[in-house]
Amino acid sequence: MRTLFISATIFIFSLVFSSIAHAQNARRLAPDSLKNAPFDPHDLSGVWWGVLARGANFGLGGTIPPMTPWAVERYKAAKPGLGGSGRAQPLGNDPMMNCDPMGFPRIMFWTNYPIEIVQLPKRTMMFFDWFYTYRTIWTDGRKLPEDPEPRWYGNSVGQWEGDTFVVRSTGFDDRTWLDADGHPHSEDMKLEERYRRVDHNTIEITMTLTDSKAFTKPWLGDTMSLRLADSSVEMREDVCVPSEEQRYKELIRNPAGGATKPN
Amino acid sequence: MKRALRPCLFLWVGIIAMGFPVLAHHGSRISYDMTKMVTVKGVIKEVHFVNPHVYFTFEVKDDQGHVTEWGAETDPPITMIDRYGWSRSYLKAGDEVTVTVWPSKVGAPRGFLAKLVTADGKVTDHTQQLPPQ
Numbered sequence: 001m002r003t004l005f006i007s008a009t010i011f012i013f014s015l016v017f018s019s020i021a022h023a024q025n026a027r028r029l030a031p032d033s034l035k036n037a038p039f040d041p042h043d044l045s046g047v048w049w050g051v052l053a054r055g056a057n058f059g060l061g062g063t064i065p066p067m068t069p070w071a072v073e074r075y076k077a078a079k080p081g082l083g084g085s086g087r088a089q090p091l092g093n094d095p096m097m098n099c100d101p102m103g104f105p106r107i108m109f110w111t112n113y114p115i116e117i118v119q120l121p122k123r124t125m126m127f128f129d130w131f132y133t134y135r136t137i138w139t140d141g142r143k144l145p146e147d148p149e150p151r152w153y154g155n156s157v158g159q160w161e162g163d164t165f166v167v168r169s170t171g172f173d174d175r176t177w178l179d180a181d182g183h184p185h186s187e188d189m190k191l192e193e194r195y196r197r198v199d200h201n202t203i204e205i206t207m208t209l210t211d212s213k214a215f216t217k218p219w220l221g222d223t224m225s226l227r228l229a230d231s232s233v234e235m236r237e238d239v240c241v242p243s244e245e246q247r248y249k250e251l252i253r254n255p256a257g258g259a260t261k262p263n
Numbered sequence: 264m265k266r267a268l269r270p271c272l273f274l275w276v277g278i279i280a281m282g283f284p285v286l287a288h289h290g291s292r293i294s295y296d297m298t299k300m301v302t303v304k305g306v307i308k309e310v311h312f313v314n315p316h317v318y319f320t321f322e323v324k325d326d327q328g329h330v331t332e333w334g335a336e337t338d339p340p341i342t343m344i345d346r347y348g349w350s351r352s353y354l355k356a357g358d359e360v361t362v363t364v365w366p367s368k369v370g371a372p373r374g375f376l377a378k379l380v381t382a383d384g385k386v387t388d389h390t391q392q393l394p395p396q
Contacts, residue, residue: 028345081293082293088293089293090293090294090368112339112341112342113341236340236341238339239314240314240315241313241314244313244314245315248313248318251309251311251334252316252334252373253294255334255373256295256367256369256371256373256374257293258368258369258371
């Protein structure tokens with residue numbers, strides 16, 4: 001019996017670790033040998049893979065502040081289709097499942113796909129392979145607009161404070177979710193992101209979300225990181241195509257979830 | 264032998280502690296019963312190598328000749344290419360396949376791909392991976 005217990009332990013332990021190692025290998029990372037290579041702390045350029053804090057549930061993580069009644073209503077109406085909160089259901093109404101824009105910051109948390117950062121003289125661009133979209137962070141000294149038109153990816157300005165690149169954003173379209181669990185935000189949302197390159201292979205990011213219409217206190221997220229991708233990784237054009245998603249629902253998701261009878 | 268048991272207990276505690284967040288993060292194929300697998304043989308009808316899920320349908324004939332159309336989904340193209348060496352032409356209509364899926368909870372002939380074996384012996388094995396996301 002003891003021998004069986006020990007053997008089972010070793011087998012399961014090996015399985016767990018080999019699975020994790022294999023899962024991570026698919027996201028090809030720059031070799032660890034480069035971690036201690038010299039780097040410019042003001043250089044964020046490159047292709048990166050996002051890594052969330054444990055338990056972040058494809059979102060900011062951290063302690064979620066209490067929601068206002070306005071936000072509670074929206075949260076109740078949101079029916080997640082994935083995620084680990086326990087609210088997910090087979091036929092949810094996650095906007096992503098219609099290929100509607102993920103918006104910012106949620107697209108940062110969809111870490112199956114790489115992100116490319118390009119620094120230009122007066123702006124920094126972030127390209128997202130998922131949805132094959134981008135955002136512009138203006139670094140030419142301009143101020144945020146006072147009454148911005150809401151945008152899926154907001155209006156953003158950035159500046160260096162020491163070795164931290166601080167991005168402030170406003171003017172977000174309130175149709176996007178903040179995370180896989182369906183936490184809402186309003187058009188009043190303001191976001192501060194702080195990027196710090198801590199070694200050749202890693203950028204650490206913290207975000208603070210302030211939205212008094214939706215949350216009674218600012219929401220400080222967990223620290224997430226960007227890990228430098230292997231030089232072989234390219235942006236692939238991973239577009240979410242509405243007509244393809246519709247066909248997928250008809251053929252797979254809806255029958256599997258019990259909404260329609262299969263063909 | 265008792266000396267060997269104590270580290271084992273610690274390992275089990277570690278595995279359980281690690282496993283919960285991992286499952287919370289990945290255990291989202293809410294339509295499928297991840298506790299059991301079903302294996303069927305069939306012929307590929309349609310292949311969709313698209314985001315966010317690669318999926319295919321295939322026809323399964325029973326002993327009486329009755330044909331049921333099954334469907335299986337798997338990871339997005341980026342993962343199928345990088346992890347399993349798939350391409351757009353990996354599967355095509357008419358291919359004979361043996362398909363193991365984590366089946367639909369409601370009993371529909373749909374599932375999340377656990378293992379695929381083609382007639383020429385190519386194997387895609389999801390069963391040694393973390394539960395699908």
